[in-house]
Amino acid sequence: MGMVQTFGMWGRLLDVDLSSGKVAEMKVSPVTYRMFIGGRGLAAHILWRELGRRWREVDPLGPENILTVLTGPLTGYYPGIKLSISGKSPQSGGVVGSVVSSHVAYAIKACGYDGLVIRGASRDPVYIYVRDGDVEVRDASRLWGMRGVDLIKALRNELGRDAPSIYIGPAGENLVRTAAVMARWFHAAGYGGYGAVMGSKKLKAVVVEGSGPLPPVANKDEFVKLRYEVIDRVASRVTFRRWGTTSAIWRVGHDTSSEPVRNWQEEWHNKEEFNHVLIEWRYWAKNPWADWSCPLACMKVSKVGIGGVTYLSDGPDYEMGAYLGTNLGVFEVDKAIALSAMADDLGLCGIQTGNVMGLAVELFERGVLTREDVGYDLRWGDFEGLRRLMEDIAYRRGVGRVLAEGTYRAAVEIARMKGVDPGEVLKYAVQVKGVGIGAHGIRSRKDYPQPIAYAASVQGGDHTSVAGLPANSEESESWSAFLDSAVVCSFTSTDEDMMIRFTNAVTGWALTKEELYGVVGPRILTLQRVMLLLGGPDVRWDPRKHDDNPPRFYEPLPSGPYAGSFVPRDEVRKNLEEYYKQLGWDENGIPTEDTLKKLGLYDLADAVREIRRELGAG
Amino acid sequence: MASTQGQIWVLVDYSLCTGCRLCEIACSLKHEGVIWPAASRITVYEDYPGCPVPHYCVQCPDYPCVSACPTKALKVDQNTGAVLVDTSLCTLCSSCVQACPGRVPKVVKGKQYVLICDLCGGDPACVKECTRAGYNALRVIRKPQGTAIKHYAKPPEVVVMEVCSRVFG
Amino acid sequence: MFCLQFYGNLAHSFGRTLCLDVDRCVSIYSLIEELLRSKGEPISVDELLITTADGKQVEHEATTCDLGEVRVLRLVRGG
Numbered sequence: 001m002g003m004v005q006t007f008g009m010w011g012r013l014l015d016v017d018l019s020s021g022k023v024a025e026m027k028v029s030p031v032t033y034r035m036f037i038g039g040r041g042l043a044a045h046i047l048w049r050e051l052g053r054r055w056r057e058v059d060p061l062g063p064e065n066i067l068t069v070l071t072g073p074l075t076g077y078y079p080g081i082k083l084s085i086s087g088k089s090p091q092s093g094g095v096v097g098s099v100v101s102s103h104v105a106y107a108i109k110a111c112g113y114d115g116l117v118i119r120g121a122s123r124d125p126v127y128i129y130v131r132d133g134d135v136e137v138r139d140a141s142r143l144w145g146m147r148g149v150d151l152i153k154a155l156r157n158e159l160g161r162d163a164p165s166i167y168i169g170p171a172g173e174n175l176v177r178t179a180a181v182m183a184r185w186f187h188a189a190g191y192g193g194y195g196a197v198m199g200s201k202k203l204k205a206v207v208v209e210g211s212g213p214l215p216p217v218a219n220k221d222e223f224v225k226l227r228y229e230v231i232d233r234v235a236s237r238v239t240f241r242r243w244g245t246t247s248a249i250w251r252v253g254h255d256t257s258s259e260p261v262r263n264w265q266e267e268w269h270n271k272e273e274f275n276h277v278l279i280e281w282r283y284w285a286k287n288p289w290a291d292w293s294c295p296l297a298c299m300k301v302s303k304v305g306i307g308g309v310t311y312l313s314d315g316p317d318y319e320m321g322a323y324l325g326t327n328l329g330v331f332e333v334d335k336a337i338a339l340s341a342m343a344d345d346l347g348l349c350g351i352q353t354g355n356v357m358g359l360a361v362e363l364f365e366r367g368v369l370t371r372e373d374v375g376y377d378l379r380w381g382d383f384e385g386l387r388r389l390m391e392d393i394a395y396r397r398g399v400g401r402v403l404a405e406g407t408y409r410a411a412v413e414i415a416r417m418k419g420v421d422p423g424e425v426l427k428y429a430v431q432v433k434g435v436g437i438g439a440h441g442i443r444s445r446k447d448y449p450q451p452i453a454y455a456a457s458v459q460g461g462d463h464t465s466v467a468g469l470p471a472n473s474e475e476s477e478s479w480s481a482f483l484d485s486a487v488v489c490s491f492t493s494t495d496e497d498m499m500i501r502f503t504n505a506v507t508g509w510a511l512t513k514e515e516l517y518g519v520v521g522p523r524i525l526t527l528q529r530v531m532l533l534l535g536g537p538d539v540r541w542d543p544r545k546h547d548d549n550p551p552r553f554y555e556p557l558p559s560g561p562y563a564g565s566f567v568p569r570d571e572v573r574k575n576l577e578e579y580y581k582q583l584g585w586d587e588n589g590i591p592t593e594d595t596l597k598k599l600g601l602y603d604l605a606d607a608v609r610e611i612r613r614e615l616g617a618g
Numbered sequence: 619m620a621s622t623q624g625q626i627w628v629l630v631d632y633s634l635c636t637g638c639r640l641c642e643i644a645c646s647l648k649h650e651g652v653i654w655p656a657a658s659r660i661t662v663y664e665d666y667p668g669c670p671v672p673h674y675c676v677q678c679p680d681y682p683c684v685s686a687c688p689t690k691a692l693k694v695d696q697n698t699g700a701v702l703v704d705t706s707l708c709t710l711c712s713s714c715v716q717a718c719p720g721r722v723p724k725v726v727k728g729k730q731y732v733l734i735c736d737l738c739g740g741d742p743a744c745v746k747e748c749t750r751a752g753y754n755a756l757r758v759i760r761k762p763q764g765t766a767i768k769h770y771a772k773p774p775e776v777v778v779m780e781v782c783s784r785v786f787g
Numbered sequence: 788m789f790c791l792q793f794y795g796n797l798a799h800s801f802g803r804t805l806c807l808d809v810d811r812c813v814s815i816y817s818l819i820e821e822l823l824r825s826k827g828e829p830i831s832v833d834e835l836l837i838t839t840a841d842g843k844q845v846e847h848e849a850t851t852c853d854l855g856e857v858r859v860l861r862l863v864r865g866g
Contacts (some may be wrong), residue, residue, distance in 0.1 A: 076653055079640075110656065132727070162665055185667045211727050213646070213654035224647070228750070231640075233844070235752045239833060245866035255829035285785055286668030288753075290638035295751040297636040301668030303786070312667065312786070318866045438865070445799045446829050448861045464865040468795055474836075474860055475795045490865055496842035513842055561829075 006030040007218035008073040008506040009038065009114050014135055016128055018201050019063055019120030023135045026117055034509060035600060037485035038072030038114070039084035040097025041524040046117060047088060047095050048527055052607070056536030060090040060193075061175050061200040063121035069104070069166070069206060070115035072487035073507045076106045076214045077223065079230050080492035081292040083166070084115075084484060085189040087197050090177045091352070091406055091434040093539045094532030096192030096459045097484040101291040102183035103164030105487065110210025118201065127155075127167075127205040132212060140204040145170060147345040148182055155207060167205035168198045169347020171394040175199050177406040178352035178393070178436075182344065184291070186299075186314040190349025191435060191462045193406065218508030226502050231295040234492045241288050244298040247276040248318035252440065253326060257560040258447035260327040260439050262380055263358035264430045264552050267441045268560025271331045274321070279333055285312075296492050304334040304341075306383075311341035319463075322439035323354025328361065329380025339386060346394040355436030356407045357389055360399065362428050368418060374399045407431040408539075427551040431461050433532065433541050438463020442553060444562040450475065451567045452575045455548050456589065458528035464490065469575060471517065471582035478521020485524060522583050523599040526591045530604050533590065533611050542615065543589045547576060588615060625699030627761040628735075628742055630672050630770070632781050634755035637662060637670030641756060644747035648738060657726050659735035660744050663774040669782035674744075675701060675722050675735040676770045677761065683734070686717035692734070699761050700737035708732055720771040789851040791819070792840075794860045800826055812852035815845060819859065836862040 011033075015026040028042065036045045050066055051058050058064045070084040083105035089096045108115055111132050118128070122137070125144035129136045143154055148169050156162050171179035172195030179195030180188035189195075198204075217223045239247070253259030257268035272278070280287065283302040290297035300315045315321065316337050324343060325336030343350045363369040364378035371377060375398050378385055392400030402417075403410045407429045415425040430437050432454040440447045440463045442454075449466045456467035457477055465484065468475035474496060483490050486503060493499060500511055511520070535541055549572065556566040577587060584595030590612055596602050642658035650657050660674040677699045684692045684701060691707035692714060694700070708731035714723045715732070724733040735742075748756040761767075770777070790806040801822070809818075820832040837845040838858045845857055 106653075106655070110654075156665065162663065211656040213650065213652040213657070213728075216652060220651075231747075231750055235750065237833075238752075240863070241752075248866055251829070257829075288636050289668050290636035290753075292639050293643055294636075294638050295640065297638060297751075297753070440865075445796050448795060448864045450795055466864065470794075473794060474864075480864075491863060495836060495838050495844040497838070498844065 006033045006073070007508045008077065008215055009033055010109070010112055010215055012113055013070070014113050014116045014130065016116060016118050016135065016137065017120045018118065018122040018126065018137065018203065021137055028114065033073065033507075035520070036524060037482065037520065038075075039070050039485040039487035040086060040481060041485035041520075042070055042072070043068040043084060043086035043097060044095050044524055044527045044531070047086070048531060048604070051088065052603070055531060055534045055607070058088055059537055060088040060093070061196055063201070065197055065200070067118040067194065067197050067201065067203070068115065069108070069118065070487070071105050071109055072485050074486040074488050074503060076109050076293070077217060077227070077506050078486070078488045078492070078502060079227065079234060080294045080296065080489035081105050082487050082489045083183070083189070084487050085166070085181045085194050086192065087194055089192040089194070089434075090196045091193040092460050092532060093434065093535035093541075094458065095528050096435070096462065097465070097481070098181070098189035098192045098194055099484055099487065100166065100181060100183050100189035101187045101489065102166055103292050104166050104183065104206065104208045106214070106292055107164040107208040107210040109214050110212045111208060112210075112212055116206065118203065121200060122202040125202045125204050127207060128203065130206070130208045132210060143204050144173060148185060148347060149345055151205070152185065155205065159207070163207050163209045165205050165207040167347075168195045168203075169345060169394070171347045172196055172199035173204075174394065174396050174404070176348065176394060176396065176404040177409065178349050178356060178404065179347055180349040182347050185312070186344050188344070188349055190351055191459060191464070193349070193352065195347055195349070217506045219505045222505040223502075226498065226505055230492070230494060230498065230502070233494055235295045237296060240491070241297050243276040243280065244300055244315050245318035246279055246300065246315035246321060249274040249321045249325070250276055252318065252447055253322065256446035257444040257557065257562045258441035259322050260358065260430070260441070262329050263327065263362040263428065264441065265362070266559050267443060267557055268562075269326050269331070271326070273331060273333050274325070279315070283333065283337060294489070294492060298491055302337050304337045306334060306338050311338040313337050313341035313344060316340040319439050320350040323351050327354050327358045327439070328386055330383065330386065331381060332383070335383045338383070339390065342387065342390055346390065348390065348394055351438055352406060352436045353390065353393060355430060356393070356403045356410055357386065359407055359411065359429055360389065360403055363414065363425070368414065368425065369399065406434060407436045408434040430550045430552055432457070432548070432550065433460035433546055434539055435460030435462055437461035437550070442549065443557050443566050444560075445565060446562065450575070451549075451572045452579055455572060456576055456579050458525050458532055467579060469579055469582070471579060473517070476517065476521065477525055478517050481521050481524040482516055519599060522595070523601060525583060526585075526595060526599055526601055527604070529585070529589070529591060530607055530611070534607055544615070547589055548572070590615070624697065625677070625761040626737060626740060626758050627677065627699065627767070628674065628737070628745060629757045629759045631755050632669070632671060634753055635662070635670045635672055636753050636755070637664050637668075638751065638753070640747045640751055641672060641744035644743040648743040657724070657729060657733060659724070659733050663778060665775070665778050666782045666786055669778065669785055671774055671777050671781060672756070673720065673722065673774045673777070676767050677701065678719070678768050678771060679765055682717040682719070683714035683723060686713040688713055691731075695736070698737045698740045701734045702736055703731050703734055705731040718771065719768060720773050722771060788855065789818075790856045792856065792858045794858060797859055800828060809851045812850040815849050815851060815854065815857060816847055818851065834862055836860045
């Protein structure tokens with residue numbers, strides 16, 4: 001029952017308050033969907049509306065923060081699946097539109113809702129159970145403390161069957177800022193650190209079972225036709241299906257020289273072990289493996305045995321293989337797979353955790369961190385030591401207590417501990433605005449991120465949401481914002497024309513490319529940008545300093561076919577200015593009043609004036 | 619037992635199944651006109667990562683569901699071999715669900731009759747979709763003679779145990 | 788005249804626009820693959836999205852006689 005207000009969506013969210021235990025319905029108007037699309041854009045809108053008045057003061061790990069679990073108009077219809085997870089980020093202090101492949105995305109729509117908005121905090125561990133129209137906040141005290149694999153089994157035993165779920169591991173429970181929101185054993189919404197937000201709410205999992213249909217689409221014949229076209233196109237990506245993103249360990253690392261090696265000191269390797277053909281032969285138990293409604297099937301299940309223990313993981317997918325492999329000097333693939341499996345089980349984002357671990361090993365090598373600080377030695381490629389370090393981070397033990405704060409905060413804290421200027425340690429931190437940079441470097445110019453990719457991103461080092469010129473093209477962060485708001489998997493996405501026609505067929509809208517790049521994309525980015533620059537409570541980014549690459553990215557590459565290559569600072573500066581201009585922001589990347597008016601965001605005017613005033617004074 | 623001459627059957631290869639559930643989507647689009655996985659006549663179970671098990675009616679040679687139906691709402695389509703539900707006679711009593719070795723027939727909120735694969739009249743949508751995606755885990759073949767095929771109808775958790783332990787130990 | 792608009796880091800190697808004199812009907816995808824190989828670029832045409840000026844994916848059978856201009860972008864950004 002209930003009216004369908006926008007085709008493809010139900011127009012309502014579940015609003016769960018874990019402090020009071022009350023469950024309500026939050027309506028979302030068709031105009032809101034039209035303006036913000038859904039997913040990431042809708043999350044930014046809701047978070048600003050609910051928390052904008054005191055954005056700076058809101059503690060991401062406190063009960064005031066709101067966790068959003070949202071779908072978008074393309075969820076369930078466009079082949080492939082992603083679920084949007086957001087809130088105020090414990091990493092950046094802004095809003096990061098993180099995504100994870102999860103059946104919860106279609107299941108919540110099959111319940112008659114477009115998603116959940118979760119507020120407050122429970123005193124005791126709970127999990128949210130949604131079954132069609134019924135919502136229960138259930139006791140999770142028996143589940144608290146469980147790692148991923150055990151948790152999934154326990155949930156299955158409790159419910160009597162396998163049900164779609166998102167969950168956290170011990171890392172999220174311990175408010176580790178590099179903790180992820182997990183799904184299906186190996187999937188993670190890592191960027192933003194929302195695993196810690198769930199942990200702070202004592203929310204172990206959200207389990208959703210929906211037995212209803214998805215909402216009707218506006219133009220069924222067109223939708224069915226386009227859907228077949230997309231399936232045909234995506235199914236023809238045979239090499240991507242065969243080798244997944246695991247192939248990037250060789251392609252990005254060896255061929256384009258853009259993969260982190262030993263905390264980004266290098267970006268090239270020639271470790272034939274990491275060739276995807278060898279990895280396929282030696283480690284893959286299931287290939288290909290797909291997620292819900294996906295005609296690509298780029299995933300794999302890998303299986304390794306080390307010291308009598310069997311580890312199951314994904315491929316490893318590129319980011320895990322890079323960050324827990326080459327980035328840590330681990331050049332034995334089975335060890336990298338094992339570390340990846342451990343990160344998943346602990347509920348840690350492999351990127352953020354691999355990033356801070358890389359920093360720690362480099363600092364140890366340089367004598368900044370000592371055996372006394374850590375309790376043991378940290379060495380590149382030392383599987384036992386790195387395994388121990390990862391556990392220490394997940395459980396906030398020893399030096400893990402500091403590293404659990406994520407690369408930026410850990411660097412600042414270590415500098416304070418050692419009585420040195422923060423810059424002395426930050427120069428080894430490869431992060432932007434609190435978010436460790438994804439495993440795609442910019443120095444060789446042969447991978448996809450442009451020089452301003454991370455410097456100008458509203459999601460910091462997020463490699464899935466890079467900024468680029470021209471702002472009215474797929475190179476722009478507007479395109480990523482759109483994909484994250486429609487909520488589609490970027491790997492099954494295709495050209496602008498098809499994506500827009502598909503969106504219009506489902507929703508009945510008349511969205512155009514011009515509007516996407518000129519209004520909708522900039523609207524979402526501008527909203528995120530303002531919240532990012534407000535930041536707080538413990539971080540405040542100055543665009544003149546922090547809209548930049550980490551210092552290491554200005555060092556020339558020391559090895560590989562593009563040795564000597566680097567990005568000149570003046571090129572970054574010039575591109576930033578041009579990018580800001582194209583988005584309607586001023587020379588410091590602060591949205592102008594005209595832009596706020598044009599985008600229908602005039603309620604941000606006071607915040608923007610405050611930001612501009614502080615910059616003038618500072 | 620009647621001859622299965624000309625009847626068809628959907629043969630599954632679990633090792634080729636990727637767990638994508640496109641079959642569920644195709645089935646529900648075909649039969650219900652909307653994407654409605656719960657109403658799909660084929661359901662994919664995946665208790666272990668990378669070991670998906672599609673589960674659906676295998677047209678048991680002895681058709682226990684047909685015999686069990688108290689209102690004679692179920693009958694066999696002699697052309698395809700599929701079980702057909704007379705929607706005007708079904709009372710959702712679930713006798714067929716009990717009689718089926720794998721509890722395949724579905725009772726779904728919003729449907730006034732039990733859901734059982736009808737082989738789409740001879741051209742199964744699930745097979746077409748799986749083929750379209752290039753996974754080829756489902757194929758249409760001539761219905762095999764004999765009772766061996768009843769193993770596929772076993773409860774999904776039993777099939778999962780049998781199939782997945784080989785892959786995962 | 789057949790022109791290619793390169794986006795992102797590809798423009799760093801090829802320039803924003805590259806126009807070629809093509810005297811016969813050549814497969815667009817093959818042409819691009821040849822260009823990439825000639826420059827020793829560590830990428831293949833399978834990893835690219837080739838679109839028309841309106842942002843529509845170009846068919847694999849298309850030749851330089853069908854279209855006068857294409858856009859060349861990365862297919863996958865991330866992973």
